[in-house]
Amino acid sequence: MSGPDPQDWRRWVVYQIYPRSFADSDGNGVGDLRGILAHVDYLHELGVDVVWLSPVFRSPMDDNGYDISDYQDVDPLFGTLADLDELIAELHARGMKLVLDLVVNHTSDEHPWFIQSRSSRDNPRRDWYWWRDKPTNWESHFFGPAWTRDDTTGQYYLHLFSAKQPDLNWENPEVRQAVYAMMRWWLDRGVDGFRMDVINMISKDTSLPETRPRPGSAYGPAGQYFTSGPRNHEFLQEMYREVFAGRDAHVLTVGEMPGVTIRDAVLFTDPARHELDMVFQFQHVQLDIGANKFDLLPLKLPDLKAAMADWQHGLAGRGWNSLYFGNHDQPRSVSRFGDDSPAHRVASAKTLATVLHLHRGTPYVYQGDELGMANSPFTALADFRDIETLSFYAGAEARGDVDLPALLLAMARMSRDQARTPVQWDASPGAGFTTGTPWLAINPDHTQVNAAVEVGDPGSVFEHYRRLIALRHQDPVVTDGDFELLLPDHPTIWAFLRRTAGAELLVAANFSAEVTALRLPLAASQAGDWAAAPVVLTSLTGETPLQPPPDLKLRPWESVVWRRARS
Numbered sequence: 001m002s003g004p005d006p007q008d009w010r011r012w013v014v015y016q017i018y019p020r021s022f023a024d025s026d027g028n029g030v031g032d033l034r035g036i037l038a039h040v041d042y043l044h045e046l047g048v049d050v051v052w053l054s055p056v057f058r059s060p061m062d063d064n065g066y067d068i069s070d071y072q073d074v075d076p077l078f079g080t081l082a083d084l085d086e087l088i089a090e091l092h093a094r095g096m097k098l099v100l101d102l103v104v105n106h107t108s109d110e111h112p113w114f115i116q117s118r119s120s121r122d123n124p125r126r127d128w129y130w131w132r133d134k135p136t137n138w139e140s141h142f143f144g145p146a147w148t149r150d151d152t153t154g155q156y157y158l159h160l161f162s163a164k165q166p167d168l169n170w171e172n173p174e175v176r177q178a179v180y181a182m183m184r185w186w187l188d189r190g191v192d193g194f195r196m197d198v199i200n201m202i203s204k205d206t207s208l209p210e211t212r213p214r215p216g217s218a219y220g221p222a223g224q225y226f227t228s229g230p231r232n233h234e235f236l237q238e239m240y241r242e243v244f245a246g247r248d249a250h251v252l253t254v255g256e257m258p259g260v261t262i263r264d265a266v267l268f269t270d271p272a273r274h275e276l277d278m279v280f281q282f283q284h285v286q287l288d289i290g291a292n293k294f295d296l297l298p299l300k301l302p303d304l305k306a307a308m309a310d311w312q313h314g315l316a317g318r319g320w321n322s323l324y325f326g327n328h329d330q331p332r333s334v335s336r337f338g339d340d341s342p343a344h345r346v347a348s349a350k351t352l353a354t355v356l357h358l359h360r361g362t363p364y365v366y367q368g369d370e371l372g373m374a375n376s377p378f379t380a381l382a383d384f385r386d387i388e389t390l391s392f393y394a395g396a397e398a399r400g401d402v403d404l405p406a407l408l409l410a411m412a413r414m415s416r417d418q419a420r421t422p423v424q425w426d427a428s429p430g431a432g433f434t435t436g437t438p439w440l441a442i443n444p445d446h447t448q449v450n451a452a453v454e455v456g457d458p459g460s461v462f463e464h465y466r467r468l469i470a471l472r473h474q475d476p477v478v479t480d481g482d483f484e485l486l487l488p489d490h491p492t493i494w495a496f497l498r499r500t501a502g503a504e505l506l507v508a509a510n511f512s513a514e515v516t517a518l519r520l521p522l523a524a525s526q527a528g529d530w531a532a533a534p535v536v537l538t539s540l541t542g543e544t545p546l547q548p549p550p551d552l553k554l555r556p557w558e559s560v561v562w563r564r565a566r567s
Contacts, residue, residue: 008479009250009252009277009362010320010362010479011049011472011473011478011479012049012050012097012252012362013047013048013049013050013357013362013363013364013365013469013472014048014049014050014051014052014099014254014322014362014363014364014365015043015046015048015050015051015052015364015365015367016051016052016054016327016328016364016365016366016367017036017051017052017053017054017367018031018054018328018366018367018419018420019031019032019033019035019036019053019054019056019065019078020054020064020065020077020078020420020439021367021420021421021422021423021433021439021440022035022036022039022367022422022423022433023035023036023038023039023423023425023432023433024422024433024434024435024436024438025037025038027434027435027436028434028436029434029436029437029438029439030077030078030434030439031078031422031423031433032077032078032079032083033056033074033078033079033080033083033084033086033087034079034083036053036087037083037086037087037090039425040087040090040091040094040096041094042451042455043091043094043096044094044095044096045455045466046365046370046462046465046466046469047465047466047469047470047473048096048365048469049095049096049097050096050097050098050099050192050193050252051091051096051097051098051099052099052100052101052195052254052364053098053099053100053101054101054328055068055100055101055103056074056075056078056079056084057069057070057071057072057073057074057075058070058073058074058075059075059108060108060110060164061075061077062108062162062164062165062387063161063162063164063165063387064386064387064420066101066103066161066165066197067103067106067107067108067109067110067162067164067165068103068107068108068111069107069108069110069111069112070111070112071182072182072185072186085189085190088189088190088191089190092190097192097193097252098190098191098192099191099192099193099194099195099252099254100186100191100193100194100195101194101195101197102183102194102195102196102197102199103197104168104179104196104197104199104202105160105167105168105197105198105199105201105202106159106160106161106165106166106167106168107165107166107168108164108165109163109164109165109166110164113125113128113129113168113178114128114129114166117129117131117166118150118152118153118157119152120152120153121153121155127169127172128168128169128172128174128175129157129158129166129167129168129169130157130158130166130167130169130204130208131153131155131156131157132147132155132156132158132208133154133155133156134156135147135149135156136208136209136210136211136222137210137211137213137218137219137220138158138160138208138211138219138220138221138222138225139211139213139214139217139219139220139221139222140159140160140161140162140163140219141160141161141388142161142162142387142388142391143388143391143392143395144219144391144395145218145219146158146159146160146219146222147159148163158208160198160201160226162387167201167204168202170202170203170204170231170235171204171206171231176235176238176239177242179239180239180242180243183239183243184242184243187243187247187251192249192251192252193251193252193253193254194251194252194253194254195254195256195280196253196254196255196256196276197256198256198257198258199236199255199256199257199276200227200228200229200232200255200256200257200258200259200260200264200268201226201227201229201258202229202232202235203226203228203229203230203231203232203234203235204225204226204229205225205226205229205230208225209225211224211225216399216401223258223259227258227259227260228257228259228260228261228264233267233268233273233275236255236268236275236276237273237274237275240274240275241274244274245274252277253276253277253278254276254277254278254279254280254322255268255276255278255279255280256279256280257279257280257281257282258282259282260279260281260282262310262311262314262315263314265279265281265311265314265315265319265321266314266315266318266319267319268319269315269318269319269320269321270318270319277320278319278320278321278322278361278362279319279320279321279322280322280324281311281321281322283307283310283311284304284307284308285325285330287299287300287303287304287307288336289414292392293388293392293414294392294407294410294411294414295410296410296413296414299336299337300491301490301491301492301494301511302488302489302490302491304337305485305488305494306485306488308359309483309485309488309496311361312359312360312361312483312485313483315360315361316360316482316483320361320362321360321361321362322361322362322364323356323357323359323361323362323363323364324356324363324364324366325337325352325356325369326366326369326419327364327366327419328366328416328419328420329416329419330366330416330419331375331413331414331415331416331418331419332368332369332373332374332375332418332419333349333352333366333369334348334349334352334369334372334373334374335374335375335413335418336375336413336414337352338351338352338511338557339513339557340374340375343513344513344556344557345372345374345449346372346459346460346461347539347540347556347557347558348511348557349369349372349461350372350461350464350539350557350559351509351510351511351539351557351558351559353369353370353461353464353465353468354464354468354507354509354537354539354559354561355494355507355509355559357468357469357471357472357478358468358478358496358498358505358507358561359483359496360479360481360483360498363472365465366419367423368423368424370461370462370465371423371424371449371450371451371454371461371462372449372461373421373423373424373443373449374443374445374449375412375413375418375443376417376418376421376441376442376443376444377412377443377444378411378412378415378417378418379408379412380408381393381408383412383417383441384411384415384417385417385420385439385440386415386416386417386420388415388416389411389415389416389417392407392411393407393408393411417440420440421440421441421442421443422434422438422440422442423451424442424443424445424446424449424450424451425450425451425452426446426450426451426452427446427447427448427450427452427453430442431446431450432450432451432452458541458542459541459542463541464539464541467537468537471536471537471561475503475505475536475563476500477498477499477500477503477504477505477563478498478505480500481498481499481500481503481504481505482497482498482499482500483496483497483498484496484497484499486520486521486522487518487520487521490518492510492511492512492514492516493508493509493510493511493516493518493554494507494508494509494511495507495508495509495520499566500566501566502565502566503563503564503565503566504563504564504565504566505536505561505562505563506520506522506530506533506549506561506562506563506564507559507560507561508520508549508552508554508559508560509539509554509557509558509559509560510554510555510556510557510558510559511557512556512557513556513557514556515546515553515554515555515556516553516554517547517551517552517553517554518551518552518553519550519551519552520549520550520551520552521550522549522550526564529564530548530549530550530562530564531548531549531550532548533548533549533562533563533564534562534563535560535561535562536561536562536563537560537561538558538559538560538561539557539558539559539560540555540558543555545558545560548562549562
């Protein structure tokens with residue numbers, strides 16, 4: 001099979017690094033840039049094309065770096081600007097690219113812009129943020145009010161997240177130009193793109209109307225007034241003209257967009273509109289969530305399949321989607337969507353990866369997922385560090401209307417801290433992450449689950465990821481093929497076809513701990529072709545399927561990919 005053009009960004013695979021938890025080079029218990037530099041060959045061996053770096057900018061670390069006080073410097077906790085320059089150079093030398101996390105819906109309250117803005121009502125930068133004499137009843141994403149009174153001037157400022165993360169006023173053209181100048185500065189320095197944090201919240205309904213409060217609360221969600229707001233497309237098109245247009249190389253642009261609809265995502269990612277390359281949407285990671293993140297609902301496989309298929313069909317030929325099951329804001333995917341028991345962790349981690357990477361879109365590998373890292377056994381409030389989790393617990397405790405032991409169990413399943421336990425490099429006491437005391441406890445299973453035992457082991461999760469990434473690079477069907485979901489209502493089998501004019505892939509995966517037999521609904525004229533089709537990828541290295549399609553039999557958590565030519 002002929003290989004695709006490696007410069008086609010749609011064929012790239014992105015690896016996300018959460019620097020605080022990746023690798024610590026100086027023994028202070030916190031990951032840093034020199035720790036990342038020590039593992040660039042590991043990333044190259046995995047085969048990824050792009051490294052997305054969560055924020056390393058100067059920050060008071062109220063939200064672990066998503067509260068930025070200087071966009072053009074590195075926080076000393078992570079290293080220096082020279083370290084970042086070296087990382088860019090080392091990645092480029094190995095054919096990889098670097099994407100920075102761009103957080104411009106809000107800054108830190110310690111950013112010079114906000115310090116000036118809050119200093120007086122007539123400061124030239126007063127209108128760089130949202131100030132009002134009377135707050136609305138909007139609820140913060142981190143719970144509680146979204147407005148905080150500032151004693152210096154007696155007015156309230158808007159913060160959709162922490163009170164230390166005041167929202168920028170994108171209605172002010174000076175704000176936009178300052179952001180664009182900063183972005184151009186990073187691109188000129190060698191950065192290859194941006195993942196834009198909550199970028200569909202930058203345009204607000206400027207009347208800032210009241211919202212409906214939650215039952216029993218003075219505050220309520222107000223997403224209808226700031227999600228994909230009235231000037232969102234205008235702002236992103238302006239950003240394209242001011243920052244990306246005319247660059248020699250493609251700048252990868254990714255928009256994190258909570259609450260985005262398929263219709264809006266098409267507009268955001270239609271190449272002809274010059275806004276973004278792809279979106280991060282949340283539909284599939286909200287299926288098991290009720291009234292809040294810690295109100296857990298049972299997850300049914302048909303619902304997950306349908307959610308993923310909706311985006312496959314909705315964006316086909318018009319837009320582009322990011323493919324992910326885990327990131328720094330989600331718990332470990334093998335614990336949430338798979339089976340992290342010792343008997344099935346490896347198989348289910350591989351099968352989750354197979355299904356995800358064989359959809360149409362850009363796959364994201366969150367650090368440690370390529371090792372099959374699982375949720376850590378958190379049992380006490382002291383185990384957690386995440387501001388979102390701790391704020392929710394504090395509010396529930398103050399109200400007295402929540403079963404706190406049950407909440408702790410839900411937090412152990414869904415807290416963002418589960419994604420942020422240190423990467424498990426080896427079986428040593430510090431897991432190869434640090435020689436000191438880690439900022440967040442290392443999962444005790446690191447003695448069995450670690451890179452040292454997986455790299456080079458043909459049956460490991462790591463090597464399965466390598467094969468998956470290589471398949472995407474080698475076979476255009478993975479990127480270009482149409483998508484057809486099979487057996488949408490089957491409770492444990494996830495099967496689909498990817499099809500171009502010249503070839504076709506069949507993907508079948510068992511999402512259960514039982515051997516499962518079934519007949520795939522393939523056209524009778526194709527049945528013989530599929531029975532003789534070669535297996536191009538299997539989660540069980542060295543094993544052949546118990547029975548080929550269309551009458552298929554899959555072992556527990558087994559996934560198989562077949563390929564056939566089309567005439």
